[in-house]
Amino acid sequence: GQNIDQPTEMTATEGAIVQINCTYQTSGFNGLFWYQQHAGEAPTFLSYNVLDGLEEKGRFSSFLSRSKGYSYLLLKELQMKDSASYLCAVVDSNYQLIWGAGTKLIIKP
Amino acid sequence: SAVISQKPSRDICQRGTSLTIQCQVDSQVTMMFWYRQQPGQSLTLIATANQGSEATYESGFVIDKFPISRPNLTFSTLTVSNMSPEDSSIYLCSVEVGGDVHEQYFGPGTRLTVT
Numbered sequence: 166g167q168n169i170d171q172p173t174e175m176t177a178t179e180g181a182i183v184q185i186n187c188t189y190q191t192s193g194f195n196g197l198f199w200y201q202q203h204a205g206e207a208p209t210f211l212s213y214n215v216l217d218g219l220e221e222k223g224r225f226s227s228f229l230s231r232s233k234g235y236s237y238l239l240l241k242e243l244q245m246k247d248s249a250s251y252l253c254a255v256v257d258s259n260y261q262l263i264w265g266a267g268t269k270l271i272i273k274p
Numbered sequence: 275s276a277v278i279s280q281k282p283s284r285d286i287c288q289r290g291t292s293l294t295i296q297c298q299v300d301s302q303v304t305m306m307f308w309y310r311q312q313p314g315q316s317l318t319l320i321a322t323a324n325q326g327s328e329a330t331y332e333s334g335f336v337i338d339k340f341p342i343s344r345p346n347l348t349f350s351t352l353t354v355s356n357m358s359p360e361d362s363s364i365y366l367c368s369v370e371v372g373g374d375v376h377e378q379y380f381g382p383g384t385r386l387t388v389t
Contacts, residue, residue, distance in 0.1 A: 196376065207366060207380035208317070215375075252316060256376050266316040 169265035193258020297367035302347035
């Protein structure tokens with residue numbers, strides 16, 4: 166079967182750094198997405214990785230290791246508005262998106 | 275990118291009735307998707323709706339319960355039929371914009387409560 170694992174919930178402090186991990190086991194791999202979803206809103210695209218390594222975009226970075234079936238999303242200089250759920254999704258061999266359950270990130274002052 | 279609107283944004287319906295949700299995109303797209311999201315849960319794909327062909331349903335979802343129309347490249351509807359309280363959820367449509375990345379853009383969702 167296909168499986169994506171993320172922590173259910175994480176807590177971090179404003180101004181700090183947090184790393185959200187995602188491990189996956191899927192039938193094939195054609196890329197990995199990170200989406201942000203604020204409560205009551207639709208998911209919005211954060212990042213895409215298809216090759217190994219780190220992709221940096223402002224305060225957010227995403228890392229991929231295909232051999233380990235592993236990715237992480239790194240958020241720096243945390244702000245209160247970063248409180249949201251972060252969804253990891255993998256594109257499988259049929260180009261279907263397989264979604265993780267999401268990680269709820271709580272930012273405390 | 276794509277801008278997506280959904281109607282209605284929310285509704286409260288009685289069990290046994292049906293509700294049709296509309297999804298409108300500001301550009302022509304081939305692939306549209308319908309998801310369900312239970313409170314606090316991640317996304318569950320209901321079906322893929324490509325213009326000019328029958329919708330493809332995921333395991334656990336059937337056409338009689340969730341009929342989908344896709345009359346053109348900018349519009350789709352999802353009907354939730356013979357509703358029960360278990361159908362209370364957020365229903366989201368999304369589109370895949372062409373290219374190699376297969377990124378999906380989401381509509382704002384329809385919050386459905388069945389009493």
